[in-house]
Each structure stands twice: as C-alpha cells, then as structure tokens.
Amino acid sequence: MAEILIVDDEKLVRDFLQETLSQGGYSVRTADNGEAGLKEVGDREFDLVFTDVKMPHTSGIDLLKAVKQSSPFTSVVVITAYGTVADAVEAMKLGAFDYLPKPFTPEHIEVTAKKALEYRRLLLENRHLKKELAGKFENIIGRTPSMKKVFDLLESVAPSRATVLVIGESGTGKELIARAIHLYSSRKESPFVRVNCAALPEGLIESELFGHEKGAFTGALRQTRGRFEMADGGTLLLDEISEIPIGLQAKLLRVLQEREFERVGSGYTLKVDVRVIATTNRNLAEAVKKGSFREDLYYRLNVVKVEMPPLRERKEDIPLLAAHFIQKYAAENGKKIDGVAPRALSLLTDYPWPGNVRELENFIERAVVVAQSNILSPSDFPKELLLGLAADGEDRLRPGVTIEEVEKRLILKTLDAVEGNKTKAAQMLGITARTLHNKLAEYGLKEKAEQVPAE
Ligand SMILES: Nc1ncnc2c1ncn2[C@@H]1O[C@H](COP(=O)(O)OP(=O)(O)OP(=O)(O)O)[C@@H](O)[C@H]1O
Ligand SMILES: [Mg+2]
Numbered sequence: 001m002a003e004i005l006i007v008d009d010e011k012l013v014r015d016f017l018q019e020t021l022s023q024g025g026y027s028v029r030t031a032d033n034g035e036a037g038l039k040e041v042g043d044r045e046f047d048l049v050f051t052d053v054k055m056p057h058t059s060g061i062d063l064l065k066a067v068k069q070s071s072p073f074t075s076v077v078v079i080t081a082y083g084t085v086a087d088a089v090e091a092m093k094l095g096a097f098d099y100l101p102k103p104f105t106p107e108h109i110e111v112t113a114k115k116a117l118e119y120r121r122l123l124l125e126n127r128h129l130k131k132e133l134a135g136k137f138e139n140i141i142g143r144t145p146s147m148k149k150v151f152d153l154l155e156s157v158a159p160s161r162a163t164v165l166v167i168g169e170s171g172t173g174k175e176l177i178a179r180a181i182h183l184y185s186s187r188k189e190s191p192f193v194r195v196n197c198a199a200l201p202e203g204l205i206e207s208e209l210f211g212h213e214k215g216a217f218t219g220a221l222r223q224t225r226g227r228f229e230m231a232d233g234g235t236l237l238l239d240e241i242s243e244i245p246i247g248l249q250a251k252l253l254r255v256l257q258e259r260e261f262e263r264v265g266s267g268y269t270l271k272v273d274v275r276v277i278a279t280t281n282r283n284l285a286e287a288v289k290k291g292s293f294r295e296d297l298y299y300r301l302n303v304v305k306v307e308m309p310p311l312r313e314r315k316e317d318i319p320l321l322a323a324h325f326i327q328k329y330a331a332e333n334g335k336k337i338d339g340v341a342p343r344a345l346s347l348l349t350d351y352p353w354p355g356n357v358r359e360l361e362n363f364i365e366r367a368v369v370v371a372q373s374n375i376l377s378p379s380d381f382p383k384e385l386l387l388g389l390a391a392d393g394e395d396r397l398r399p400g401v402t403i404e405e406v407e408k409r410l411i412l413k414t415l416d417a418v419e420g421n422k423t424k425a426a427q428m429l430g431i432t433a434r435t436l437h438n439k440l441a442e443y444g445l446k447e448k449a450e451q452v453p454a455e
C-alpha cells in the first residue's frame with residue numbers, strides 16, 4: 001500500500017485530502033504545519049507528499065527541498081492557491097512532480113496521486129535496472145539462463161586463442177559477442193577486423209581475405225594486403241561464413257590450421273597470428289549435408305560454439321534491454337526519458353521480434369525521438385507493435401500461445417481493420433458490442449482501441 005503524507009495548515013483542506021485518499025486505498029498520514037511535515041519526512045520515506053505551498057515558518061517549498069534531499073524518489077505535489085502560478089513554477093523547477101491548484105475535486109486528487117505514484121514506480125524501476133546493468137560485459141544485456149550460459153562461455157573462452165563460431169538469427173547480437181571476445185582477450189590492443197562474406201562478390205572474396213599482388217588480375221593495380229594480414233596479432237571476424245564460396249574453403253581451412261597463406265598472384269607464403277571468430281545465421285550442419293560447406297572446415301570452425309538465443313525466447317530481458325536503449329538514445333538525443341509506460345511494456349513483451357534485439361533497439365530509438373513526454377507510451381511505437389503482429393506476418397497460432405493472447409490479437413486486428421469502429425468490429429467478431437467492450441476492459445485495451453482513429 002502506498003504511503004502518502006499530507007501537509008497543510010488548513011484543517012478543511014487536510015481532511016478533504018485525507019478522506020479522498022484513504023477511500024482510494026492509500027495509507028495516509030497528516031501534518032498540520034511545515035515543521036511537523038519535516039519531522040514526518042525525516043522519520044520515514046513516503047511514496048508521495050502533498051504539501052501546501054503557503055505555510056508560516058516552514059513553507060511547502062522548504063519541505064519540498066528537504067524531501068528531494070533525503071528521498072529523491074518521493075513524488076511531491078504542491079497545493080497552490082488560485083492564481084498563484086509563480087509558486088507552482090518554482091516548485092516544479094525544484095523537482096515537484098505536479099501542482100494542485102485550489103479548489104480541487106476528489107477526481108483531481110485521485111488522478112494526480114495515481115500519476116505521481118506511477119512516476120515514482122518508474123523512477124525506482126529504472127534505478128533498479130541501472131544497477132543490474134552494471135555487470136562485467138556491461139554493454140551486453142541479458143540475465144536469462146540462456147544468456148548466462150553465453151556469459152560463462154565468453155569468460156572462459158575469450159582469453160584463449162580458440163576459434164569461435166557464433167550462431168544465431170539476425171539481430172541477436174553475434175557481432176557484439178565477437179567484439180566482446182576480442183576485448184576480453186590479450187589481443188585487445190591489436191586490430192579487430194571484420195569481413196562480411198555475404199556482402200562481397202564471389203570473385204573478390206579471395207583477394208579481400210588474402211590480398212593480392214600487382215597485376216594478379218584485371219584491375220589489380222597495386223599490391224594490396226588482405227584482411228588476414230591486417231588482423232595480424234588481433235582478431236578476424238568472418239561474418240556470415242556460410243557465404244564463403246566452396247572453392248575458397250580449402251584455403252581458409254589452411255589458414256586456420258597452419259596460419260599461413262599466399263596473396264593472390266603470389267608464390268610467397270605469409271605467416272600470421274590471427275584469432276578467427278565466425279558467425280552464421282544459417283544452419284552450417286545442413287549446408288555440410290547439402291554439400292555447400294566443407295565438413296572439415298565446419299569442424300575446424302566449430303571448436304567453440306556460442307548460440308545466441310532469439311529475443312522471443314528470452315522475453316524476460318526485454319525490460320532490461322529497453323531500459324538500456326532508452327538510456328543510450330535519450331542521451332544521444334538530449335532528451336530526458338524515464339521509462340516505458342506499463343501498457344507499452346506489455347506490448348513490447350508480447351511482440352515476437354522477428355528482427356530480435358536490433359529491431360527492439362530500432363523501435364526504442366524511434367520512440368525516444370518522437371516521444372512528447374518523459375514516459376514512452378504505446379502511441380510512440382510503430383503500429384505492428386500495437387497490433388502485436390510480427391512485421392513478417394509470422395503465424396501466431398503456434399503451440400504455446402494462449403487463447404487469451406490469440407483473442408486479444410484478433411480483437412485488435414479487427415478493430416484496426418474497421419478503423420476503430422467498435423460496432424462493426426463486434427459484428428465481424430460475432431459478439432455483442434457489450435461483450436467487446438468488456439473484453440477490451442478486461443485486457444486493458446480500452447485506451448488502445450480509442451487510439452485507433454474512429455470513423
Ligand atoms: N544482448 C544485447 N545487449 C545490448 N545490445 C545488444 C544485445 N544484442 C544485440 N544488441 C544490439 O543489437 C544490434 C544488433 O546486434 P548485432 O549486429 O551484434 O547482431 P547480429 O547477430 O550480428 O545481426 P546480423 O545477423 O543481422 O548481422 C546492435 O546494435 C547490438 O549492439
Ligand atoms: Mg552481424
């Protein structure tokens with residue numbers, strides 16, 4: 001139960017607030033002057049303080065300052081007399097959450113209290129998340145068992161010279177892991193070089209990796225070093241290794257085994273000391289079976305295998321990741337964003353994330369840019385998220401999905417199709433408008449339905 005302190009020297013105001021808030025289910029204490037208020041906030045941490053601004057001796061502003069000193073996460077709402085805007089402005093500058101101008105109604109009080117408490121909850125949650133973020137691989141977020149496994153493996157394998165194969169869907173953090181392995185190895189002062197095997201035309205991969213001599217082929221105007229040479233002493237990331245042409249795989253195997261190779265067009269053998277990390281989002285064992293990937297190379301690469309779990313299989317990490325990206329993009333955009341509204345967070349958790357962490361990062365960046373307030377709300381996110389649909393239209397009727405989830409999505413999809421017209425939506429769903437109304441309320445979707453433009 002949230003604890004609220006009311007400080008006001010007017011008995012009438014105090015009683016009115018106390019009655020309203022007690023009825024609202026809050027635990028309420030009162031103080032009839034500023035000094036008594038100071039004593040109360042010195043004795044315990046309140047969730048919320050309502051204080052009159054104008055009081056003899058210790059004013060509401062003095063009390064506000066004291067609260068912000070001793071318990072910065074306590075929300076403070078100042079009560080101002082009609083027309084005294086200056087007090088309100090000063091209080092807000094000093095960190096008050098809001099002001100309540102007299103006269104006010106019970107609804108005013110309830111709404112203000114609810115918002116102020118929600119704000120405190122967000123601040124606390126954010127502080128909690130920030131603490132959790134400060135781990136060893138601090139830029140890699142995750143605390144599910146599958147991510148713990150990744151961290152343990154990183155810790156043991158990073159210092160060695162072992163070849164590592166990082167497997168996972170697009171956007172799961174394979175490159176991030178590869179860089180972490182480099183940074184936690186003794187090679188960290190030496191180069192980290194990346195080659196994207198999928199981005200190079202087949203004819204160019206060989207000279208890109210191994211370099212070439214002047215005149216080795218048409219257009220080879222001068223001698224050029226390859227990526228293996230550039231990475232000497234450091235780490236070479238071979239991104240999307242499955243795309244290496246089969247004809248080149250024997251040469252790659254030789255570097256991995258013997259650490260030696262020749263530039264294209266040269267008979268001179270070069271020796272390098274390179275640690276190789278390879279990534280793939282394709283099933284290499286399948287490729288071996290189909291004959292597009294050499295079995296011996298597969299075994300040579302697969303010495304240590306790190307499997308990155310898809311985001312939909314570690315949904316518990318979504319709040320942590322969201323907090324991490326909010327921090328990053330708020331700073332980048334010079335904005336102050338405190339967190340994600342509970343409803344938006346539940347949408348983020350429900351979404352299947354076909355693009356994994358990269359997609360979440362993009363969604364958060366966009367939301368931070370468009371957000372009008374300091375809390376990200378559902379309307380700050382793309383429509384796919386509101387509908388809970390995968391961007392690629394992934395079939396959501398897979399085992400493990402609850403009927404409630406399917407029902408929720410079907411309702412939202414239908415509402416969207418009829419542009420928010422609830423009567424039409426109910427007709428299409430074969431239920432009464434009343435049932436639809438109840439279901440929206442039950443699932444906490446009322447607000448969302450109203451955000452869809454009505455006819
Ligand atoms: N666990 C994580 N914690 C923090 N950021 C992450 C995490 N995983 C991924 N990211 C971020 O998501 C984005 C995509 O990650 P990355 O490029 O490593 O994915 P990838 O698996 O290499 O994707 P692709 O297969 O498409 O190349 C990056 O900005 C990365 O920093
Ligand atoms: Mg990548």
